[in-house]
Amino acid sequence: MTRFKICGLSTPETLAAALSAGASHVGFVFFPPSPRHLGFDKAAGLATQVPGGVAKVGVFVDPDDALLDAAVTAGRLDAIQLHKTAPTRIAAIRARFGRETWGTVAVKTRADLDGARALGGAADRVLYDAKTPEGAALPGGMGVRFDWTLLAGFAHPLPWALSGGLDAGNVAQAIRVTRAPLVDVSSGVESAPGVKDVQRIAAFGRAVADA
Numbered sequence: 001m002t003r004f005k006i007c008g009l010s011t012p013e014t015l016a017a018a019l020s021a022g023a024s025h026v027g028f029v030f031f032p033p034s035p036r037h038l039g040f041d042k043a044a045g046l047a048t049q050v051p052g053g054v055a056k057v058g059v060f061v062d063p064d065d066a067l068l069d070a071a072v073t074a075g076r077l078d079a080i081q082l083h084k085t086a087p088t089r090i091a092a093i094r095a096r097f098g099r100e101t102w103g104t105v106a107v108k109t110r111a112d113l114d115g116a117r118a119l120g121g122a123a124d125r126v127l128y129d130a131k132t133p134e135g136a137a138l139p140g141g142m143g144v145r146f147d148w149t150l151l152a153g154f155a156h157p158l159p160w161a162l163s164g165g166l167d168a169g170n171v172a173q174a175i176r177v178t179r180a181p182l183v184d185v186s187s188g189v190e191s192a193p194g195v196k197d198v199q200r201i202a203a204f205g206r207a208v209a210d211a
Contacts, residue, residue: 002175004208005161006201007059007186008036014196015046021205024182025055027081030063030071035194036186040074047076057081057102062089065096072097081127091122100124102161106131107146113154120157127184130164143187145170148177168203172211183208 006018007027018026028043029036038046050056055078058071062085071077079100082090087103094101103123105115108131116126128151130144145165162180167188174183187193189200 002180002208002211003182004171004205005057005182005184006189006196006204007057007163007184008034008190008194009046009196010036010038010042010194011196012046012049014198014201015049017196017198017201018205019049019051019054021202022209023054023205025057025079025184026050027057027059027184027186028071028075028077029059030067030075031059031061038075040070043071043075047074050076055079055100059083060085063093068093068097072099079124082123083129087118087122090119094123102127104129104163107150107164110150113150116154116160117157123158125182126156126158126160128160128162128164129184148174151178166204168200168207171204171207175208175211 003024005025005027006023008029009015009026028038031037047056056075057079058075058077059081061083081102083104090103101123102125103119104127107128119126130146132144143165161182161184162178163184166183166185185204189196189204191197
């Protein structure tokens with residue numbers, strides 16, 4: 001049974017939709033350039049609505065300890081998802097905060113998967129995400145996907161998750177091709193950048209369950 005994460009939640013209504021759709025993980029983004037960025041007060045309010053058994057994941061781009069300290073406390077984070085962060089730094093964050101820590105590997109070619117091996121011993125989970133275009137403002141959440149067959153036969157060094165361009169229309173195929181134990185969606189359940197859509201969240205949950 002594949003589990004799923006709805007990432008970039010920012011309102012009580014869309015958080016409630018993610019929970020009722022059956023999300024195992026909910027993602028809060030702490031990265032000011034992102035249209036999904038959450039302030040600490042807002043994160044604290046949302047965190048109180050998440051029941052036990054659903055993991056609260058904070059999403060960061062090479063953060064410093066001060067940001068992590070504030071976000072982990074405000075969002076009552078269960079896990080820390082790191083983009084564009086070196087393996088040594090990932091390991092240090094994992095040791096300091098004692099939370100499940102995810103390292104992201106941006107994928108376009110089979111050679112990019114070598115980055116996952118560097119995370120062995122540093123992270124608890126690898127998130128395979130599509131490599132965004134050169135010069136892109138954001139490291140993810142742009143609806144870009146990669147060739148899922150690149151993961152065929154790859155010996156994953158850690159538990160893992162699949163991200164990048166997923167939506168209700170293609171997630172079943174992605175699960176069939178990759179056998180992903182966890183899938184992660186953000187822009188694929190939005191009506192506009194940063195604006196989550198309750199119906200699309202519900203449809204995504206149904207598609208994962210049907211897969």
